Amino acid sequence: MNAPATILPHSPLDRLTFGNSFAALPPSFYTRLMPTPLPAPYLVDTSAGAADLIGLDPAAFADDEFIQAFSGNRLLPGSQPLAAVYSGHQFGVWAGQLGDGRAILLGDVAGNDGGRLELQLKGSGMTPYSRMGDGRAVLRSSIREYLCSEAMAALGIPTSRALSVIGSNQLAMRETQETTAVVTRMAPSFVRFGSFEHWYYNNQHDALKTLADYVIAQSYPELLDSDNPYQALLAEVTRRTAHLMAQWQAVGFMHGVMNTDNMSILGLTLDYGPFGFMEAYDPRHICNHTDQQGRYSYQMQPQIGHWNCFALGQALLPLIGSVEATEEALKHYQAQYAAKLDDLLHAKLGLQTRQPDDDKLFDAMFGVMQASHVDFTLFFRSLGELRQDDPASDTVLRDLFIDRAGFDAWALQYRARLKAENSQDQARKLAMHATNPKYVLRNYLAQIAIEKAQNKDFSEVRKLLQILEKPFDEQAQHAQYAALPPDWAGALEVSCSS
Template identity: 45%
Template structure:
C-alpha cells in the first residue's frame, strides 16, 4: 500500500480515539481527503458539536474550516475510506466502498458513546469507480436538513455537523457548486460491509467484523451463549423498530440498498428520500426506483430482504455456533422471523399513540387500517390528518379541521364515529389525550417543496436564510409555532414535487 502523506496537524482538538483503523488493511484504504481551493463555512451544528465535546470556536476558525474541508488533517485523525459491497436495487456489486467519503476518525461524545466523524464529498478514493469523489451543494444541504429533522423527530439517524462550500464546481447534468458534509454516525458499518467479506469467502474477517460490531454496538451479545446469533437478533430488532418509525411519520427512504442499511440501527444516506403529503401506500419519489421496490409500503419487506442478506453473511459463524449447517440455517431463519414481530409491535404501538389510545384493544389495528384506507381514497395529507386529529381528540369542534383534508368529508365522519366510541373506553381526560397525541404526531416535517425552495435559494443566490429558517422550525417539530403555519401546509399544485434525486 502506498504511503499516505498528511498535512501537519494544528491546534484544533477532536481527541480522536480510533478503533476501526486498528482493523486489518483489507477493511479500508488509508487515504487523506483531497484539498479544495476556497473552503467557506456554510453551517456549523453548534448543538451537536457541544454534544461531541468539540470546541465551537475552534471548528469555526480558519484551521477548523480547513479540517472540515479536507485541506488539513487534525491531530489524531487517521483518514480512511471504508470497504464494503452491496445489493443495489437487488443487484449485487462486490465492491462499492467509500467512493466520496473519508472517515477522519472517532470521538467519544459527552454521553460516553463513540461516534464516527466522516467527510462526505472529500474527493476520490480507490472505491470511486470513475466518480469525482465530490458532492454538490444541493444534496449536502438536503442531507443536513432531513437528517437533523429526523433527529428532532426522535428517529435514530446519522447527523450533520457542518457544511462547507468548496469553491470548486462539480459536474453532473449541469455545473453545480461543490460542498462537503461532515457526517456523524454511531458507526458506518453496513450490511454491505459484511457482504464484502462474504463475497471474498473470508470467514475470519467476517468474524473480526462481527466481533467489532458486538463490541461497539451490541456489548450485551458478547456474553451470550451464541454471540453471533445475538448480534443478528440485535440488528433485526433495531431495524424493525426503525422502519416502524419511518412508516409512522410517512417517511420514504427511497434507496434502501444493503449498503445503506446500518448495523447500528440508524437511518443513513439521505439521497432521494421524502415525506409523503397525500397518503398512499404505493408512493414512490425516487427518480431511480422505476419498479417501486422501495415504495412507502414496501419498506418493511425491503428491510427484511436486506437483513436476510446479513444473515447470509453471518451464516458461517452461525453454523459454527450451532454445530451443523442445518442448525445454522434454522437459527438464521428463526432470527429473521422475528423481524415482522418487532416491526408490527412498534408500528401498532405507535399508531395507538397517534390515535389517542393508552389501552390496547384487539380492534385498534383494524381501526387504524380503516383510517389509512379512507385517507388514501380521499387524498388526505398524512401529517396534517394525524396532527389535526389531536385537536379533534381535545373536543368535537376539532373535527372540521380533519374533515377539510378529505375529498369526501363523509369518509372521515363515518370513521370518527367509531373512533369516539373507542375513546370512551379510555380513562384519560380529553386534554391529556390531545397533549399525548401531539408528542407523537408532528406539526412540522421537511416537506419537499420547502426543502427544494431552501436548496434553490442557496444554490442559485447563495441565500441561506430559507435554509436556516427551515432548520429552526424543524428543530421543534412537535411544538405549535404561531406565525409559522406555512411550514405545516402541503404544497400547492404548482409547488408539488413528484421526483427526488440521489445526488451522486
C-alpha cells in the same frame, strides 16, 4: 493536488482527541488516503445540537480552522483518514464491491454519553472505491442530508447526525453543473450490512469474523457472553431494523434507496439521498424517481427491511454455524415490526389502552386517508384537535378530505373508541401533539433553502434547521412551514443523484 496540512496546536478544535478504532483493523478493510482539498471553502451551516454530542463549543464554528478541518483542507491532529471497502445488493441485485466512493472517515472522538462517534467527510474527493464517480457531493444533496439528519434526530428516530456543510464554487457535473460541498457526518459506526456481505461473497471468512468481532466489541459488548454471539448480533440488528422501519412508517418517511450497503449495522437511518416525507397519502408512493419498479415504495419499506436482514443473515451464516440458528435470529422481525408499529399508531391516535378491534380502526383510517390523498403530517397533527362531543370542531380536519362522508363515518368510530377508554380531550391533545410532528422536511421546503443557498444566501437553511429541531412545538410564527405544499411542489423529483 496537495494533501491537507495538519491543523496547528491551540486550535478551537483541540477538544477533539481522535481515536482510530476502525483503522486498527487489517489493511484489507480500507484504504488510507487524505481528503482532496476543497477550493476556497465557505461555511454554509452548522448544527449546535450535533456539536454538543462531541463537546464541541459552537464558538469554534466562527474560526477558520473549523472550515479548513471540515472541508478536508487540513488534517485534525490524531486523525488517520481512510475510505472503507464494502459490497452490497443494489435494487435487489448483487453489485459486488462498492465502498466509500466519496466519503473519508477521519476517526472517532469521545461523545458526551461516554461512547464514541466517528466523523466522516462526505464529498471529500475520489477514493479507490469511486468507480466512475468524481468523489464530490453537490451543495444540493449536502443540504438535504444535513437538514434531514438533524430533523430525524429531533423526531426521535435513530439516525446518523450532521455537524456541518462546507461549500465551494468548485463545479461537478450531475444532470447539470452544480457547486460542490462537504457534509460532516457523525455516527457511532458506519459499518453496513454490505460490509459483512463483502467478506462473505469473497469467501474470506477470517475477515468476516474479524469484522463481526470488532462490531460486537465496539457496539454490542453485552452480546459477548451469549452462547452464540454472532447469532445474537443478527437477532439484535434484526430487532433494531424492524423497529426503525416502524418508526419510518409512522412519520411517513421514505428512504428511497434501501440497498444493503445503505443499511446500518446499528439500526440507524443512513445515507440520505432521494428521501421524502409522505404528503398526499398513497402507500404505493415512490419517492425516488430512479426507482422505476417501486422496490423502495413506502408500502414496501418494511418488507425490504426484512429482505435486507435475510441478506445479512446469509453473510453471517458461516459464523453462526447453521441455517436453523440463523433463521431463529431472523424469525422475530415481523412480530417486532408489528408490535412497534402498533405502539406508535396507538400513540399517534392518543389511545392509551388496547381493544380487540383497534387494527380495524387503523385500517379504516388509512383507507379514508388514501381515498382522499390526505396530507399525512397535517392529518395526524390535526387529529389531536378533535373534540369528542363537538363534531363541529372537525372543520379543519374534515376539510382535508375530498370524501367528507367517508371521514365522518370513520370519525364516528374514533369517537366511540375514545369514549370507551374515557379519554380526556386536553390530555389526549397534549400527548398526540408530542408524538405527531407539526413540521417535517418537505421536499419543497428543502428546495427553497437550496435555491437560496446556491445564491450564497444561507439564511433559509439556518431557519429551516431551527424549525425542524423542534418539530412538535406549535411555533405559531412559522405556521406557514406546516401548511399544505404549493402546487409547484408536485413537480419536484428526487433521484439517486440527490
